[in-house]
Amino acid sequence: MKICDLLDERHIIFDMKSGDKAQVLANFIKELKNRNLIQNEKTILNELLERESLGSTGLEKGIAVPHALIEKVQEPFLALGIVREGTNFDAADQMPTFVFFLLLGNSARPGVQLKILAHICRLVKETKFVDKVQKSENPLEICQLLENEEEKIG
Amino acid sequence: MKLLVLILNKVEKLEEVLEGFLEAGVTGATIIDSIGMGHVISEEVPIFAGLRFMFAGAKPHNKMIFSVITDDKEEPVFTVLKKILGDLGQPGTGIAFTIPLDRVEGLKPET
Numbered sequence: 001m002k003i004c005d006l007l008d009e010r011h012i013i014f015d016m017k018s019g020d021k022a023q024v025l026a027n028f029i030k031e032l033k034n035r036n037l038i039q040n041e042k043t044i045l046n047e048l049l050e051r052e053s054l055g056s057t058g059l060e061k062g063i064a065v066p067h068a069l070i071e072k073v074q075e076p077f078l079a080l081g082i083v084r085e086g087t088n089f090d091a092a093d094q095m096p097t098f099v100f101f102l103l104l105g106n107s108a109r110p111g112v113q114l115k116i117l118a119h120i121c122r123l124v125k126e127t128k129f130v131d132k133v134q135k136s137e138n139p140l141e142i143c144q145l146l147e148n149e150e151e152k153i154g
Numbered sequence: 155m156k157l158l159v160l161i162l163n164k165v166e167k168l169e170e171v172l173e174g175f176l177e178a179g180v181t182g183a184t185i186i187d188s189i190g191m192g193h194v195i196s197e198e199v200p201i202f203a204g205l206r207f208m209f210a211g212a213k214p215h216n217k218m219i220f221s222v223i224t225d226d227k228e229e230p231v232f233t234v235l236k237k238i239l240g241d242l243g244q245p246g247t248g249i250a251f252t253i254p255l256d257r258v259e260g261l262k263p264e265t
Contacts, residue, residue, distance in 0.1 A: 051203075051204040054203040055200040065201060067204065068204070069204075092200065110205055111208070114205050114208060117202065117205070
């Protein structure tokens with residue numbers, strides 16, 4: 001399992017606006033739509049918020065992984081957004097969240113989503129990916145960083 | 155000799171299973187309270203809450219039953235397990251398997 005292949009430079013959004021959970025997700029989705037990376041943005045936003053209603057996807061260490069299963073998303077879609085000043089995303093450790101991995105998967109293939117989520121959890125726990133992302137200066141650097149950190153966890 | 159392992163999700167069937175073991179000639183076993191991965195992942199790790207449906211049927215607790223059995227008991231044990239538990243392939247029922255053992259000490263002789 002490698003997710004660096006899913007994250008090219010266009011999927012990385014620097015300097016997202018802070019705000020509450022709904023605003024951050026709405027801004028994230030809007031920017032992805034502006035880049036023509038997603039369609040059905042209303043459905044996606046609703047599904048993301050629906051998932052958040054089950055419990056926050058904010059992990060520890062300043063990262064959240066908002067995710068949803070969408071019927072019309074054929075292949076796993078991954079994007080990364082950074083809120084430099086941090087935002088309250090109801091994280092597990094009650095600390096601000098700075099880095100967002102947004103994950104969309106096909107609703108008929110939840111097993112793929114489960115694998116990617118588990119991989120991201122391990123990446124966050126076993127590497128310094130989040131710290132390093134916050135210090136990154138451009139998308140290419142983040143892609144290389146992800147590749148390097150994934151190498152460490154096999 | 156073989157090690158019989160039964161992960162019993164239908165814990166309400168424990169007594170019947172042990173009675174079935176006795177009928178099959180298995181007179182000793184070790185029983186451990188256990189918990190399944192599906193339950194932990196879906197109920198205790200919040201990030202996976204949205205995928206709970208993938209673990210439907212996961213019981214909060216199960217029992218692991220270990221027993222060292224002679225080879226001739228294997229078929230009778232599996233036969234009686236199927237009678238008591240039905241199709242083990244049904245979600246939330248259990249998993250049973252045997253492992254060949256190289257060396258065993260400490261077993262009481264059969265009476």
